[in-house]
Amino acid sequence: MKHLICILILAALISCEGPSPRHPVKRNTTSSIQVSIERSKKLLALEEAMIQQVIAKDSLNTYVNSDTGSWYYYNKKNQSANYMAQPDDLVTLTYNILTLTNDTIYSMQDVGILKYKVDKQEFFPGLRNSVKLLKENETATFLFPSSLGYGYPGDGDKIGINMPLKSTIAIVKIEKENDTL
Known part of the structure; x- marks a missing residue:
């Protein structure tokens, strides 16, 4: 009986170890990320080819490639102005898609005339970048790959998944940030 009690006490002491930590399950996600990157590159190349076809068919206009990845031409250029919108400026504009x-x-009637605080309000990336390329009283037409438009989700209404866009943007007025203080 004494041996049985000793064995039970010893078993109880051994079983009272602290909890052993669980080790994280290792998952290799680099392959799925790599697949996503490759898919995005192929999509961008396809959309850029579509945009190049549009440019090739348009012999009336001279397109400029912006640093951000869009292409545009001027519908109306303001030779007398030299100031382009900067962050925090208030820009009055209209656009279509x-x-x-x-x-x-x-x-443009659907959108109406908007006031936009440069880089402080949410617009699709192409529009945010394009506003900074134009001067007051200028109008330009931009071609955007879907990554500069509404991307994968679209706008939830009329713009579909991964849809490249064309937009004419007109800058009505630029109020410098330091002028509004």
């Missing part, structure tokens, strides 16, 4: 085949998604 079309497909690359010129089907209207949102007209």
